[in-house]
Amino acid sequence: MAQPVFFKQPPSATLAELAALTGAVLADPARGGHVIRGLASLDEAGPMHLAFFDNLKYADQLKATKAGACLVSPRVEAQVPAHVAVLRATQPFRAFVTLAREWHADALRPQSWFDNDGIAPSAIIDPSAHLEDDVIVDPLAVIGPRVEIGTGTVIGAGAVIGADVKIGRDCNVGARSAIQFALIGNNVLIHPACSIGQDGYGFIFFGPEGHLKVPQTGRVLIQNNVEIGAGTCIDRGSLRDTVIGEGTKIDNQVQIGHNVTIGRHCLLAAQIGLAGSLTIGDNVALGAKVGINNHLKIGDGAQVTAMSAVKDDIPPNGRWGGHFAKPTKQWFREIVAVERLVQGGTVDPKGEGRE
Numbered sequence: 001m002a003q004p005v006f007f008k009q010p011p012s013a014t015l016a017e018l019a020a021l022t023g024a025v026l027a028d029p030a031r032g033g034h035v036i037r038g039l040a041s042l043d044e045a046g047p048m049h050l051a052f053f054d055n056l057k058y059a060d061q062l063k064a065t066k067a068g069a070c071l072v073s074p075r076v077e078a079q080v081p082a083h084v085a086v087l088r089a090t091q092p093f094r095a096f097v098t099l100a101r102e103w104h105a106d107a108l109r110p111q112s113w114f115d116n117d118g119i120a121p122s123a124i125i126d127p128s129a130h131l132e133d134d135v136i137v138d139p140l141a142v143i144g145p146r147v148e149i150g151t152g153t154v155i156g157a158g159a160v161i162g163a164d165v166k167i168g169r170d171c172n173v174g175a176r177s178a179i180q181f182a183l184i185g186n187n188v189l190i191h192p193a194c195s196i197g198q199d200g201y202g203f204i205f206f207g208p209e210g211h212l213k214v215p216q217t218g219r220v221l222i223q224n225n226v227e228i229g230a231g232t233c234i235d236r237g238s239l240r241d242t243v244i245g246e247g248t249k250i251d252n253q254v255q256i257g258h259n260v261t262i263g264r265h266c267l268l269a270a271q272i273g274l275a276g277s278l279t280i281g282d283n284v285a286l287g288a289k290v291g292i293n294n295h296l297k298i299g300d301g302a303q304v305t306a307m308s309a310v311k312d313d314i315p316p317n318g319r320w321g322g323h324f325a326k327p328t329k330q331w332f333r334e335i336v337a338v339e340r341l342v343q344g345g346t347v348d349p350k351g352e353g354r355e
Contacts, residue, residue, distance in 0.1 A: 007107050010039070014034060016032030019032075022087065022089065023095060026088075027085070036069060042062055042064075050096070051067040051070045052096040053072045056076075066083075070086060072089070074088055109172060110172055110189075111154060112138050113138060118137075120139040123143070125137065129145065133151050135150075135152070135155070136155065140157055141158060141159045144163040144164075144165070146164045150167060151170075153171040156172070156174045156176070157175045157176070158176045159173045159175060162197065172189045173190050175192045177191075181218075181236045183222070185226070189227040191231075194233070196234045198233070199235065200258020202214035202216060216237065218237020220242045222244045223243075223246040223264075224246050226248050229252035229254065233255050235276075240259055244256075245262050245266065245282065248262055248266040248268070250268045251271075252270045253270055253271045254268055257276035257294070258276045260277065262284075263281045263283070263300065264282045265283050269287050269289075270288045271289045272288070275294035276294045276295075279296075282300045284301065287304060299315045299317065303320070304325060308321045
């Protein structure tokens with residue numbers, strides 16, 4: 001198992017206590033006094049660890065595990081080895097995460113990389129900036145004129161906050177991030193090396209003599225409870241603002257172009273590219289390396305599979321994928337049809353092959 005070098009050692013607890021905390025049912029109450037001292041994966045767990053199982057792909061690991069206890073769903077409970085105590089849960093992974101969040105709360109939100117509890121002497125803060133109480137500023141950070149930062153926020157080492165930026169309470173700005181022309185809500189987590197508020201990519205094609213740059217005079221608005229992964233870039237708007245909705249979670253190395261509006265509680269995986277002036281609804285999920293063309297609308301609840309290229313609007317709750325993206329059922333039929341043709345078969349109008 002991973003050694004807890006960088007995080008606090010979790011407390012020990014009996015299986016009866018863990019059942020109460022996670023809402024699981026201890027299958028054998030006689031084991032309620034067994035003590036668990038940590039969390040681990042099935043293949044690395046020992047007798048003092050709690051693991052979970054919710055994917056049949058790892059059935060062999062379950063059979064071989066040395067874990068003291070395991071969170072499992074009722075339908076696979078019979079597969080658990082006799083030496084492993086069963087904690088029965090409808091959603092084993094959710095129950096496991098509930099416990100992990102309780103035991104490892106210090107891993108949920110980064111603090112000062114230097115165990116700093118105030119403003120580092122090497123930080124540069126303009127006299128007109130206003131920092132509420134309990135703001136932490138790590139070494140070599142630069143905070144510009146008229147910046148406002150709320151209580152409980154941590155500004156990482158080498159971060160640069162441009163003039164007039166406003167950052168809410170209980171936020172984290174990762175080391176080496178650069179933020180300008182932005183208004184940021186509360187409880188926003190920005191991982192290291194993000195760039196927020198730089199020019200959008202706007203040019204008028206001008207022929208052999210060059211290209212005419214379009215002024216980008218909008219802002220970036222980031223609402224409450226947003227998380228932004230390392231190395232992500234969010235361009236400011238040209239005329240209207242670029243907006244990231246409440247509760248949206250963005251992975252590493254994502255490019256968000258100018259004037260993009262992203263709704264609430266969306267999930268964006270790594271290396272996504274969003275061209276300018278997109279509108280993305282609430283609760284949308286985009287897989288890794290998805291690319292979406294400009295001026296499109298992605299409806300509420302839509303999902304796009306990884307490595308898809310989107311050139312058309314997607315309706316609410318649509319499930320799309322492919323290059324170019326289309327409804328997944330249609331995409332799968334076309335893949336099967338092409339494979340049949342390559343193998344020498346024929347294809348009927350519904351896309352199903354015949355020999």
